[in-house]
Amino acid sequence: MSKDKEGTSRSVLRKKHLLVDATRPNLLEDTFPYELPPLIRLEGPVVEYVDGEPIEFDFGAVKDRDILISDTTFRDGQQARPPYTVDQMVHIYDLMSRLSGPNGVIRQSEFFLYTKNDRETLDRCRALGHDYPECTGWIRAFKGDFRLVKEAKLKETGILTSCSDYHIFHKLKFHSRKECLDSYCEIVDAAFEAGVRPRCHLEDLTRADIDGFVLPFVDKLMEMSRQVPEELSVKIRLCDTLGFGVSYPGAELPRSVPKLIYKLNRECGVPSERLEWHGHNDFHKVHVNAGTAWLYGCDFVNTTLFGFGERTGNPPLESAIFEYIAIKGDVCGIDTQVITELADYMRSIGLPIPDNYPFVGRSFNTTRAGIHADGLRRDERIYNIFDTEKLLGRPPRVAITDKSGADGVTHWVNEFFSLKGSDRINKIKVHKLARWVIDQYDEHDRLTAISDQEMKQQVKELLPEYWEKYEGRQK
């Protein structure tokens, strides 16, 4: 044992590391295949201490488990914005179905049922005849609301079963936990009677008394489920309502995502296929928490398109898609290019997507530094996360500023004319354009990036031979 500067004891296991010399690059393509997102290769077992006991989790098994994505774009997503029109929702649902692919990786999407528009949307989405995502409902914990579910002929609905004392006592005004539990169980009974599978949303779970309320309640739900046919048995949605969940091994309940899933899955006996994680992004942990839920035994992660949801939003659906492919090592029939189509459509109807937003922001794979542009020019894999042209229809780009240099300008010209391989123009040939760019900043004190339109005009004037030759190929 040795002590660091702060005097903390640390075990030291010195090991000699020898250089493995190479004359050919090892690009680690088993993990970074480029035509797929970088793969998440897991080795186990992983040990988490629960109640003082070491519990093993086999992360490697997730590759073969039937993990899935569910969607709440039209419910939680819509709570964060003015309502979508019926036409907009039907179009988004249609695109989501294409994205999901024949295996139904996006398995379910939930809908409000309260207004005429809600019901018309549901009818029109179902009329499209897609197998996936399956349409499910969302209602309050009121018995009378099952009439809506039955009328809509839905097989499953989410119901609010808030479980922290903040909600039980301060929001719902119950006088005791027992009164609350009994009330929830009455609603679940009503669902069974209506022939509808209840999905109990354990709201504010990451701030709840797990041993004192959550586990006894879920035990009761499992007991009730054993009395009904399998297709009606209760599903559990673990709602991290305020984004308090943490993924770190060793974190304590109620904030520990691994321990919450362990308790529900192995102690209460809720099968993985009936567990769903629903997160919020208040502490920037939303996507990792969802991925963690998959690894520890929860089959569903609940998402919204582009993470748009109440306050800071939910796990982004498109990120879950790439996580899914990275875990499975295969696209599994998912048409990832639809993600770009969805983003374009969302922008067209007024949903703001920041330029630097992963996978779909206008600049997500745009580099500004000249030295990075030089790397892109030599081999786009150097500064591109994966084959973004193939998977998203978005080749890597450079933005033209004072930092672009001749390399950045050259990359822009080649991308603009879609030139590949030996057709690509070298930077010697674009020196006049590179000079024009530099002068904008050095001579004319410009402070903004140069737009594609301005660059296009300069290519026409300063590189007329290439303009004439390749004009028809411009993007």
Added chain:
Amino acid sequence: MATVEERVKAVTARVLGLSQEQIKSDHSFTVDLGAESVQSVELVAMFEEEFEIEMDEDSALAVETVGKAVEYITNACMEQGVGVEQ
């Protein structure tokens, strides 16, 4: 007819805004003559234009000094059948 060295120095002076007398054969384009990144590209482009030759981008940009440039261009002219005064 001017020699390759005289022509290289003339182009260098024009691109970098210097007088020819300031330029010596052992001068580095970047360290001694202050060529910035884009100016290095402009120098190669101007040498191509002056001598009516094509140069490989990476190897031409790797040339560090005026004297080495003279050698490089002389060889390129010979390979491409362009007559020059040595």
